[in-house]
Amino acid sequence: LTYGTLGGRFTTIEGLLRQVYEDLDRDTPFTGDSSTESRRAQFAGFLKKLEDTYNGLNLPITLVLDDPVSNSYVQNLYAPDPDPNMFIETYERTFEQNEDLGLNDINVDNYAE
Template sequence: RPRLQAADEEVANKIEEFIGKLKRLKEVPSPFTLIIDDPSGNSFVENPLAPQKDEALVVTHYKRTAQQDAMLGLAVTQAPSLRAAQRAASVLQFHTNCPECNAPASTNMKLVQIPHFKEVIIMATNCDACGHRTNEVKSGGAIEAQGTRITLRITDPSDMTRDVLKSETCSVEIPELDFELGMGALGGKFTTLEGLLKDIKELVERNPFNLGDSSAPGRAEKLREF
């Protein structure tokens, strides 16, 4: 099947090229744009100049569509237990298994106040056996009155240290790379811009179907899953 092989090779080359581009973004060889669109309004990009205006950052609020409302309604069905936990304690620890090596690990659940934004629940898992660390952000079921679209123009490597909160319901787009990550593909994360790019790279390495023009069907699938 020489033709099939050639097609596979082409896809593999395309993925490798894309991963290379993603890695180089960290050095900001040329300005690029990060767009986080979150119908729940629970995502955030740090303005290091706050409360002064940040010319590189544009945040717009929008009214959700009926479809987005329906999607969010289903996405928060797990919220009551989180709300209960939120009431119970500011730090909570429970036992889990490492998602990498399955060894017993512990997850710390804590409330974190994000400056100039709001309080979120962060679940951090550290595995002593293999060193795997994850953090996941839960919005605790609260949904803002409007959706948010955050556009950050990245012009300098110092932008990589900006805090980024991406909720479990947002999509992430980098138009310069023709890249769009569907809603919910990465889960909720509180990280830096550099950390987010690393997570995207790892996700693409694991699941190249998030790449480029093939992302549209993936997005539709995600919506169906909800």
């Protein structure tokens, strides 16, 4: 999904997966009349796996939240100790990510003056 596709959410991982499922099931170009039968079947299989996952039938999973603007928060239930089930990796955004966010063309010269 692209940045901001789901908007702001306060939810569980299950709720997030359910929302992704509902949005993809409703608003997808992969199941329309111009799609091939094999493409529709492939996408239906993907949606079924996603549904099974949020219903707890396809566990364990690894969920990767790639958030180049650092707007995500996942609560650590073990705090103040580290969560043994969560890995957080901080990184510098790529040029392409900055471009997508409109940050490469910002001119702040003489801004404070």
